[in-house]
Amino acid sequence: MKDKKKYTYEYPRPALATDCVIFGFDGGSLKLLLTEREKEPFKNKWALPGGFVHMDETTDECAERILKEKVGVKNVFVEQLYTFSETDRDPRERVVSVSYFALVNKHQYELVAGRDTLKAEWFELADLPKLAFDHSKIVKMAILRLKGKVSYQPIGFELLNEKFTLSQLQSLYEAILETSIDKRNFRKKILSLGILKVLEEKEKNVARKAAWYYSFDKKAYKELTQKGIYFEI
Amino acid sequence: MKDKKKYTYEYPRPALATDCVIFGFDGGSLKLLLTEREKEPFKNKWALPGGFVHMDETTDECAERILKEKVGVKNVFVEQLYTFSETDRDPRERVVSVSYFALVNKHQYELVAGRDTLKAEWFELADLPKLAFDHSKIVKMAILRLKGKVSYQPIGFELLNEKFTLSQLQSLYEAILETSIDKRNFRKKILSLGILKVLEEKEKNVARKAAWYYSFDKKAYKELTQKGIYFEI
DNA sequence: ACCATTAGTGTATTTTTTACACTTTTTGTG
DNA sequence: CACAAAAAGTGTAAAAAATACACTAATGGT
Incomplete structure (x- = not known):
């Protein structure tokens, strides 16, 4: 010892x-x-x-x-x-x-x-x-x-797959912030930031209208923050 | 050694x-x-x-x-x-x-x-x-x-005297944020938060209109944040 | 065929933010 | 003692952002 x-x-x-x-x-x-x-x-x-x-x-x-x-x-x-x-x-x-x-x-x-x-x-x-x-x-x-x-850094994306639907993203934000968010307002806001790109791919085998997949656009985000513009959800 | x-x-x-x-x-x-x-x-x-x-x-x-x-x-x-x-x-x-x-x-x-x-x-x-x-x-x-x-916590007050004028407070914010702020908008905003109280005392011996002294109202701030309302400047 | 389910979309209202200029008060100076 | 200098104090209109809200579209399962 x-x-x-x-x-x-x-x-x-x-x-x-x-x-x-x-x-x-x-x-x-x-x-x-x-x-x-x-x-x-x-x-x-x-x-x-x-x-x-x-x-x-x-x-x-x-x-x-x-x-x-x-x-x-x-x-x-x-x-x-x-x-x-x-x-x-x-x-x-x-x-x-x-x-x-x-x-x-x-x-x-x-x-x-x-x-x-x-x-x-x-x-x-x-x-x-x-x-x-x-x-x-x-x-x-x-x-x-x-x-x-x-709400001011796009860290949420780390918790999702590389491709995700806007509904999944919204669910994540709702889970983290423990609140419910209006669907239309959420989409408007998050898309207006210009840090997501739509992929040319939809969900498959879902018993409802299939959602488009999106991915997080790191390059766009970097440009955005380098210009000193704050991301905010 | x-x-x-x-x-x-x-x-x-x-x-x-x-x-x-x-x-x-x-x-x-x-x-x-x-x-x-x-x-x-x-x-x-x-x-x-x-x-x-x-x-x-x-x-x-x-x-x-x-x-x-x-x-x-x-x-x-x-x-x-x-x-x-x-x-x-x-x-x-x-x-x-x-x-x-x-x-x-x-x-x-x-x-x-x-x-x-x-x-x-x-x-x-x-x-x-x-x-x-x-x-x-x-x-x-x-x-x-x-x-x-x-801009979201009233820590700036720590850098000033217990009593201060709104102009002093604005100068501080301008120094920290390295920007200039419109006087009227700043006053509107900071007063609307309800965390300042006007004292019954003005500056003395200044070769201009004397400014009222204010102090930071810790109690009001605590109540504000306990209700879950975010302070933001 | 139709039911269940969730995707996707636009507008009107309210709230917040921004831009902007003159009068008041006080001291110091001529 | 009139006047100059300096900063205090004040309101409104326009623009931007946030919010509230309801229906149609697409798909697989029954």
Whole structure:
């Protein structure tokens, strides 16, 4: 035991970790991806996927690594959320957590996940279990951030497939903002931004009028924001 | 030297520090409070006031301590900005910095500062010296945050005296947003929010029509936001 | 054939934002 | 003491944006 401890410093240091709040959308409601803890403390409790920051990686890189290694997702939208530093947030010793929030397309995720990842499960945002550590607090902040951000940055698209219908997009906004939006006004607004392109493809095998698919036009969005024009829904 | 190093861990840990971006306003333009470094690295260069996080304090508390000890300001608006974790951001060893931004009433500050604080100076935002470490990057982000935040949260008031005229408030907004605002429209808008109260006091000894003093009505603001109504300028 | 279901569309009203100019008050100066 | 200088304070009309609202079109299932 003593032998293991080999990194020595002049002053005490907190451990530094990263925790990830991972949002997904299944067409109806927002979900959160949680992992079951394998060890004490909080063994068998649900928690945000997280881990300690390595000496050769930034916290951003650490978050990406956790997303990939622990839950099998990569190339997704990740953004730093907040740093939590309450001295007693981990019962073992002091751990400061730089938290991140990620937006994942649930369908893509289901293809990648599985292998040597942790036991992970999607939970309804409205029906979360009690979480380990201060993770409920972190989730709360992430939800606020997502709500705030979604109306002035096109991050919502990260939660959908590359092609999507306007109704799907509207459902997503309604789920995030917890409100209902008038269909005509929504379409008017979102199309007027000029950041969507209609594809030459409709839904198939639906027992109703098929909807056109759209995709997010990243180039148009970049031009828009570079000109200093704010996106707002 | 060896004797000094007495804190030992199983895995290596970055040092954890806090840096503060402190904004002030003098009626005309926005300023930033910088301290001169007393030691290497970057000895005698200008830098953000900062320091290492103690084991018994949160990063918030650390930021407050730095504001108080190093530059002599207290009871000011402080908010976490972002955590910077590039592995090479400090040439000595790995230091992760949780940065904060603070808004200070320059007049109040001038009363408190001085004693056993560091050499500190206000700099024009438009005319900053080259800064130590990655502090320029931190400042850039703080400016963006301030600009973004000022139009939907009444943080601007923190930079003014408790009583202020509408013209002073407008100048502040113009300085932060780097734009000019129509006087009548500004007054209409800001008064319609119902978060200002007119005092029964005017300016004195000014060679023009004296302006009424106003103060920020925290109670009204709280009620407003608790009802879920967004403040926006 | 028809039923159920959701896609897709336009207009009128209200609210918000913008643009714009003159009078009032006070001090300092000649 | 008249007048100049300086910024305070004030209203309205026009334009733009947000909102409220209801029917027809297309498709697969029964």
